[in-house]
Amino acid sequence: MAFRGPNRQALCGTVFPGSEIGHKYFCVTSTSTGNISAGLSTAPNASATTAPAGTPRHPASLIGSAGGGAAIPQPPSNPASEVPTGTEMEPDRPIGYGAFGVVWSVTDPRDGRKVALKKMPNVFQNLVSCKRVFRELRMLCFFKHDNVLSALDILQPPQIDCFEEIYVITELMQSDLHKVIVSPQALTTDHIKVFLYQILRGLKYLHSAGILHRDIKPGNLLVNSNCLLKICDFGLARVEEPDASRHMTQEVVTQYYRAPEVLMGSRHYSNAIDLWAVGCIFAELLGRRILFQAQSPIQQLDLITDLLGTPPLSAMATACEGARAHILRGPHKPPSLSVLYMLSDAATHEAVHLLCRMLVFDPAKRISGSDALSHPYLDEGRLRYHTCMCQCCYSLSSGRVYTPDFEPPAPRPFSHAYEDSMLSVWQGKELIHRFITEHQQGKRVPLCINPQSAAFKTFIRSTAWHSSKVSRKEER
Numbered sequence: 501m502a503f504r505g506p507n508r509q510a511l512c513g514t515v516f517p518g519s520e521i522g523h524k525y526f527c528v529t530s531t532s533t534g535n536i537s538a539g540l541s542t543a544p545n546a547s548a549t550t551a552p553a554g555t556p557r558h559p560a561s562l563i564g565s566a567g568g569g570a571a572i573p574q575p576p577s578n579p580a581s582e583v584p585t586g587t588e589m590e591p592d593r594p595i596g597y598g599a600f601g602v603v604w605s606v607t608d609p610r611d612g613r614k615v616a617l618k619k620m621p622n623v624f625q626n627l628v629s630c631k632r633v634f635r636e637l638r639m640l641c642f643f644k645h646d647n648v649l650s651a652l653d654i655l656q657p658p659q660i661d662c663f664e665e666i667y668v669i670t671e672l673m674q675s676d677l678h679k680v681i682v683s684p685q686a687l688t689t690d691h692i693k694v695f696l697y698q699i700l701r702g703l704k705y706l707h708s709a710g711i712l713h714r715d716i717k718p719g720n721l722l723v724n725s726n727c728l729l730k731i732c733d734f735g736l737a738r739v740e741e742p743d744a745s746r747h748m749t750q751e752v753v754t755q756y757y758r759a760p761e762v763l764m765g766s767r768h769y770s771n772a773i774d775l776w777a778v779g780c781i782f783a784e785l786l787g788r789r790i791l792f793q794a795q796s797p798i799q800q801l802d803l804i805t806d807l808l809g810t811p812p813l814s815a816m817a818t819a820c821e822g823a824r825a826h827i828l829r830g831p832h833k834p835p836s837l838s839v840l841y842m843l844s845d846a847a848t849h850e851a852v853h854l855l856c857r858m859l860v861f862d863p864a865k866r867i868s869g870s871d872a873l874s875h876p877y878l879d880e881g882r883l884r885y886h887t888c889m890c891q892c893c894y895s896l897s898s899g900r901v902y903t904p905d906f907e908p909p910a911p912r913p914f915s916h917a918y919e920d921s922m923l924s925v926w927q928g929k930e931l932i933h934r935f936i937t938e939h940q941q942g943k944r945v946p947l948c949i950n951p952q953s954a955a956f957k958t959f960i961r962s963t964a965w966h967s968s969k970v971s972r973k974e975e976r
C-alpha cells in the first residue's frame with residue numbers, strides 16, 4: 501500500500517542524508533485500488549467491535565457518534581495490533597493543536613499503521629524555544645508508560661544547514677476527554693473511574709520522574725476506542741524546581757484548570773498544580789460541564805473561593821500582594837462544597853470525598869497523585885484496568901496474573917542537566933541534530949518527509965498559521 505517516494509527531491513539543494521536505499525517517505529502512499537492518495541489518514545471511525553468471548557466486562561460502552569469524532573470506547577482488542585487496510589486510507593488531516601506544534605494523522609509507509617505525526621515548529625527561533633523543544637523531545641523519548649504518550653520515532657532530519665523543523669511520530673489515539681465530555685454519549689461511573697485511575701497513574705509516573713506537566717486539561721488526555729487513556733502534550737512540561745527562590749513562569753495551564761496558587765501569582769509552585777487540574781477534570785466528568793468557567797483570572801479565583809470559601813491566610817503564603825488584597829477586600833465566603841453532590845448521580849459520597857481532597861486551596865495540603873491512587877474510589881478503576889486493558893498483567897488458563905506494582909514510578913528522574921550547557925541557538929541545533937541521529941541508530945528504516953508531495957504541502961500550509969500564533973507563547 502505504501503511505496504517509496506519516486507522523487508527524492510532536494511531540500512535546500514541537497515538530498516536528505518543517509519543511504520540511497522532504505523528510506524521511507526511520509527506523505528505519499530497508494531491505496532489498494534492503485535490510486536495514489538495522500539498518505540495521511542483520518543482517525544478511525546467509531547465502528548463498534550464485538551468483544552471476544554470470555555472478555556471481562558469492559559467499561560467501554562460509548563458508541564462513537566458520527567459528529568466530530570467524539571468518544572469511541574468500545575473494543576477490548578489491542579489497538580497496537582490493528583493494521584489498517586489500504587481501503588481505509590483517507591486524505592491526511594490535522595487532528596489537534598498542542599501548546600506548541602500541530603498534530604496530523606498519517607499512515608506509516610513501513611507497515612501501513614496509522615500513527616500521529618507532530619510537527620514542532622519555530623524550534624530555532626531563539627535559545628528559549630530551542631531549549632523548550634529539546635526538553636519536550638527528550639521527554640517524549642524518555643517516557644515508557646502506558647498512560648503517557650511517547651515518541652515511537654523521530655523523522656530523519658536533513659543536513660544541519662537545512663534543519664529547521666522536527667517531526668515526531670507517536671501512537672495515534674482516536675479521541676480525547678474533551679470530545680468525550682461534550683459529546684452526547686453516556687459517561688458511566690465505570691468510565692469515570694477508569695479514566696480517573698489512568699490520569700492519576702500517568703501523573704504519578706511523571707511526578708516520580710520529577711516532571712510537572714503544567715497543562716493538564718481534558719484536551720490533553722487522549723483516549724482510545726477501548727478507554728485507554730494517555731497524557732499528552734508536554735510543550736509546557738518542565739522539571740520540578742526544588743529551589744523555592746527561583747521564579748517559575750505564570751503562563752501555564754489553561755485558565756479553567758489553573759490552580760489557585762498560580763492565579764494568585766505564586767512565583768514558585770509544585771506538582772500540586774497538576775492535581776488541582778485533575779480535580780477540575782474529575783468534577784467535569786461527573787457534571788459534564790467545566791467546573792470553574794470564568795472570563796478572567798480574577799473571576800476564576802472568585803469562582804474558586806465561591807466553592808471553597810475564603811482561604812485562611814496560611815493558604816495564601818506565597819501569593820502576591822495584590823491577589824491577597826483582592827481576597828481580603830471581598831466579603832468573607834463560607835465553603836459550599838455540598839453543591840458538588842449536585843454534579844450528577846455519579847457524585848457519590850466517595851467521589852465527592854476524593855474530589856474535595858484534590859480541590860484544596862493550599863497546595864501543601866492538596867492530595868498527591870500517589871495518595872489519590874490509594875483512595876477507595878479508585879479501587880474499581882484499578883481492577884477494571886488491570887483485568888482487561890493493561891499491558892502489564894496477563895491471563896493464563898488458570899486465571900489472571902497481576903503485576904506486582906499496579907502504579908509503577910519512573911525508574912529514574914528525568915535529567916535536564918543538558919539545558920544549562922546549551923548556550924546558543926547554533927549549539928542547540930547541533931545538540932538536537934545529534935540527539936535525533938543517535939536516537940535512530942540501529943532502529944527501523946528511517947523515515948523522511950517527502951517535501952514534494954501534495955499532502956505535505958497541505959500539512960505545511962495548515963501549520964503555518966498556527967505557528968505564528970504560538971510563537972510568542974514562550975516561557976522561561
Ligand SMILES: [Zn+2]
Binds near residue numbers: 886890902
Ligand atoms: Zn496490569
